[in-house]
Amino acid sequence: MKKSHDQLDDFPKEEVRSAIQAGIVQAEGQINNKIIKTRRYQMNSGKRKFLYAVSSVAAVFGILIGSSYYSPTLASSLSQIPIIGSVFGNSNLIGLQKAQKQGLTSAIGETQTIDGISVTLDEILYDQNNITIGYIIESEKELDKFYFGAGADFTINGEMPNGSSGGYGEDIQSPTTRTAIQEITVSEDMPNDFELGLILQGSKDETWYFTTPIKQITGISKVPIQHIANVDGIHLTVTELTLSETGASISYESSEKGTDFQQSRGNYIEFQMVDQDGNEILSHSGGITGKKLKGKLLYKSNKQFDPIDSNVTELTITPYLALPTGGGGVEYGENGETKELEFKRDSLQPVEFESFKVKIPQ
Template sequence: MTDKIRLFKEEIDSIQVPVDKLDEIILKTVQTNKQKRRRSFRKKAAYCASAAIVGFGLLMSSASFSPAMANIVSKIPIIGTVFSESGEPGLEHVNEQGLTNVVGATKSIGGMSITLDEVFYDETRLTIGFSMTSDNPIEEFYLSSGPNITINGKGFSNASTYRETEISPNYRTGIINIDSIDDLPEEFTLGVTFISKDGKQWDFSTPVNVKANVQSVAINHSQEVEGIELAVTDLKIGPTGFQFTFSASSDAEKNYLSNGYLDFEVIDDKGKELLSYSGSSKIQTINGKEQMTGTRLFDSVTADVKTLTVIPYFKFHQGGSSVEIDAAGKEVITELPPFKDTDFVFEDFVVTLP
């Protein structure tokens, strides 16, 4: 029995509920099923499901009689709903299609419960959904910069994005996108560790396997603008969206690639702009040239969309800071002074979908 179920049971046991009304419900249920005791082995599973429904019905009836019970029920997040409530069409789609790994593991420490809700992994993304419930309002950035990830027990420092959504003051959901997954095996054990500002720690572990329903399309488009050589090599189409793979290079003396960011605007043949939810880039200097490789993941398209118009563009940063994770899993913050130069746009090109 998990901590969440145990604590939930203890809270229920302490609540005063109208026993007479519950007895009446139970009596009617027993009388209705009294003549159906002779059941074949094949029908036992259905009987168990019915019993679970009756039990849930009794719980909801109790909630309607008792404000305290109703308060408890209202705080229970439904397992497997973080993706469906994410506002991201691709994640909502794979949730509806039952393609995610529903975990539903909960751990509670000091009045705060965290649930590792569900995981989705294919050749375009590794995404983790979780939720938090607390006896007290949850402050923003309670989990600092997000969780630590391990793959088969080893630290994993690849680029990732992390966001939280406040559902209520005492209930938040979170999405973790691992943006660089090229070196991941098809099957592995995923470790997720959450650490709060006040030092509490929640550790989770779950098996993950890749979904094999991804289609690859060769693009091999290249062009050069302002000394930056851009190549968009291929497109992967998965159930959560489509992912471009690209590379770029420029003279190291100009420092263009390390002082700005290369991105894409994508519009389908219906005139709809598609949003990007995750992606990563890596820069290294080789033989006097800055070399960038990266990916960008965009919204999925409907079946009647046949072409995409892709508009690459480059923007120089206006100052601020960047955060990287080193090999030891620690944050490295670099301050970025403004880079004074003019942003530019590449020529757009069209991709035909299969």
């Protein structure tokens, strides 16, 4: 048959595999009636998205449905020299360090190189709060600061989730080396073990596609709370406290009358958690989902904390409002059109909630 054309010398194995895998994901998306238009992965969700991000006193906080955001908090948690050891082990997040030391993470170590950019999927932790993913990225040439946008999109057993929240942060250690941590907030519909697909896209449309089985860590205990508070029109129900080796979390729901997310305060609820000796357990915020229903705004979230020590017998939890100091938002419409949302800080009045105590079963 024909002789060779040019470019026969180097077989681009990773790129070919990436194209094969992207094609399968694209097909699976079509089978599941998900709208995934790809050119080795360009996603275009037909669903109406609402994305709202503000800079607040609690760093970055957001209502995110179907998207994730670049998180300075995560970025700052990365160590300056994480290549030796692991991204998690060298981060300054206690839960991740602990998980790494105790072997609760899954070490992956798979590297894919496209056009001189090597992305290594270093390790993954799937606990009750997040699926946390560590990446090491090395490139031949210097890359822009936001080359990888807000991190990878993901699939669960090959399907795109209907909605998700999370964060992505990078530490740029040199013009050609960076480490990154991505957090995907665990939602109720995530199975305990599944095939996680990660689709990371570079700004020149390169796509790194990883797939790996993951399993939630064991030893997660749940303490039912059912604490209810009604303050100044905000109805708050704290449902449970979840504890594991890698972190703690408080699950709650809040609602208030109204239809304007910007006039709402229920999405700014945070918690202070202090043990019986007065030691504060550090909070890491956490994504929140919100929806409008029958003239009410309903929110649901898990607020995340560092793991608590084994000698903790009781926690005092104080809900509070972390109202933003500035910011704004963007609403994404069905056809990708955007609408700037003006920041209306003045209309949001602070409120105070009462503390409550939770006994920790020993």
